[in-house]
Amino acid sequence: MADDLSSKENAGHLWMEGRTLVHLRGDQERPTHMPRGPAKRTGPGFLNPAMAPARTRSVLLLADALEHDWLVKPGHDLRALDALCATGVRVRRWRNEIPAAHQSRLRITANDLDKSALEWLKSTHTRSPPVVAVNHALEDDRYERLPSGTMHDGIFIMQNDARIALMEAAYQWVDLDPFGSPVNFLDAAVQGLSRVAFLEVTATDTAALTGSSPSSQQRRYGAKGIVDSYAHDDAVRVLLGLIATTAARHDRCVEPVLALFDGHHVRVSVKVRRSRDGASDVLASMGWRVRDENGTYRFVRHPDSNQIERASGPMWIGPLWDRTIAARLTKDRAVDLCFPDEERLEHHRTMGLEWSDDDSEYAKRELRRSVRYIADAADLMSRDHTLYHMDDLPNMAGTGQAPKMEALFEEIQTAGYSAARMPDVDPFLVTDAPHEDVMQCIRKLCQD
Numbered sequence: 001m002a003d004d005l006s007s008k009e010n011a012g013h014l015w016m017e018g019r020t021l022v023h024l025r026g027d028q029e030r031p032t033h034m035p036r037g038p039a040k041r042t043g044p045g046f047l048n049p050a051m052a053p054a055r056t057r058s059v060l061l062l063a064d065a066l067e068h069d070w071l072v073k074p075g076h077d078l079r080a081l082d083a084l085c086a087t088g089v090r091v092r093r094w095r096n097e098i099p100a101a102h103q104s105r106l107r108i109t110a111n112d113l114d115k116s117a118l119e120w121l122k123s124t125h126t127r128s129p130p131v132v133a134v135n136h137a138l139e140d141d142r143y144e145r146l147p148s149g150t151m152h153d154g155i156f157i158m159q160n161d162a163r164i165a166l167m168e169a170a171y172q173w174v175d176l177d178p179f180g181s182p183v184n185f186l187d188a189a190v191q192g193l194s195r196v197a198f199l200e201v202t203a204t205d206t207a208a209l210t211g212s213s214p215s216s217q218q219r220r221y222g223a224k225g226i227v228d229s230y231a232h233d234d235a236v237r238v239l240l241g242l243i244a245t246t247a248a249r250h251d252r253c254v255e256p257v258l259a260l261f262d263g264h265h266v267r268v269s270v271k272v273r274r275s276r277d278g279a280s281d282v283l284a285s286m287g288w289r290v291r292d293e294n295g296t297y298r299f300v301r302h303p304d305s306n307q308i309e310r311a312s313g314p315m316w317i318g319p320l321w322d323r324t325i326a327a328r329l330t331k332d333r334a335v336d337l338c339f340p341d342e343e344r345l346e347h348h349r350t351m352g353l354e355w356s357d358d359d360s361e362y363a364k365r366e367l368r369r370s371v372r373y374i375a376d377a378a379d380l381m382s383r384d385h386t387l388y389h390m391d392d393l394p395n396m397a398g399t400g401q402a403p404k405m406e407a408l409f410e411e412i413q414t415a416g417y418s419a420a421r422m423p424d425v426d427p428f429l430v431t432d433a434p435h436e437d438v439m440q441c442i443r444k445l446c447q448d
């Protein structure tokens with residue numbers, strides 16, 4: 001390790017997430033490239049490597065908003081806040097990995113209540129500053145009272161309760177990544193958004209969201225669940241439903257851009273617009289999932305007394321993604337944007353990063369995995385579709401075995417419909433084919 005990293009004060013080691021150098025505490029093990037599930041330890045200074053794919057998608061979406069001008073007008077600044085930033089890996093990745101051409105338009109604020117996490121952010125960021133130096137001034141006319149923060153190499157850092165930070169100024173991009181449920185922060189987040197904005201929310205309380213913890217689900221989300229093959233999709237839709245109804249209470253409407261169940265957490269990303277009419281229409285996208293006798297389901301606005309036993313909700317029943325934006329989240333884009341060039345990698349190595357060619361291969365694989373299946377499923381996930389868990393198909397079709405997924409996609413497409421794999425930890429088919437046609441395709445393949 002280089003001298004300046006080997007002093008006692010700087011004890012610890014270096015890791016690279018995306019193309020950003022991350023300083024880990026000495027007692028955190030070197031992360032593996034494909035971590036699954038929550039980190040074994042959490043607390044100030046600990047990086048949760050299992051969240052790296054979500055942070056990668058955040059970089060991709062923010063870069064996309066700036067490149068395609070879907071949030072602010074061309075040339076205008078975009079104010080982004082990570083309200084619960086911990087050691088600031090996400091904000092540092094925004095500053096390091098969004099293309100240089102857009103950096104001067106990006107005003108980044110990082111907030112957390114934990115002083116030592118923020119100290120960790122400051123020291124890491126100062127030690128490994130971004131290649132493109134951006135030092136925007138604090139726009140003091142936008143604050144009700146001046147926040148007590150400081151600027152560090154293009155990141156304004158403040159230590160506040162997130163609910164205060166969110167309400168103090170209008171941000172166009174807000175990230176909410178709490179431990180557990182985001183419900184306590186949602187009102188403040190929505191109220192603090194600018195007229196047109198983007199909100200990304202993480203929830204790790206999957207037991208509540210899926211309904212495997214029914215009392216928590218009822219208390220936090222006002223919903224009732226059924227723990228079956230659709231529990232993951234229910235979790236995503238229950239969280240979206242709460243965000244949509246919270247937004248509506250503040251005269252705002254939402255348009256989902258991306259919504260995923262990613263193993264141990266749910267992550268949803270929505271555009272939020274101030275619009276009384278749009279807010280009034282939100283109920284049209286709220287409803288229940290009723291299980292049908294054939295093993296699938298349909299969405300209804302209100303289940304009747306015969307359906308309620310087989311129904312989960314209330315939840316968002318509208319489209320889950322934005323077709324155009326999601327289609328641009330490709331594997332090539334993830335690697336182009338988030339993997340360093342040789343010069344940068346060499347620079348990181350001179351800073352003390354121990355990184356082999358194998359590490360590079362694994363890291364690229366992990367970047368591709370962050371967006372796997374998204375572009376291919378973008379169209380179907382943005383309109384009406386039906387999901388099928390691959391393990392349910394043999395029973396449904398009475399075939400005793402499931403066909404290969406790729407073969408089934410092809411068969412459904414040959415029959416004139418769309419089919420893709422939905423990104424989830426489990427294998428899900430997403431299609432617009434009528435149920436009987438799907439069954440016929442399966443039977444045909446299982447006969448061949």
Ligand SMILES: C[S@@+](CC[C@H](N)C(=O)[O-])C[C@H]1O[C@@H](n2cnc3c(N)ncnc32)[C@H](O)[C@@H]1O
Nearest residue numbers: 084085086089090112113114161162177178179
């Ligand atoms: C899951 S971590 C955030 C991880 C971070 N976004 C990332 O990508 O690395 C949650 C953080 O919320 C902070 N926190 C909890 N309650 C808070 C509050 N009321 N206001 C501000 N920060 C809070 C904790 O200190 C912790 O750092």
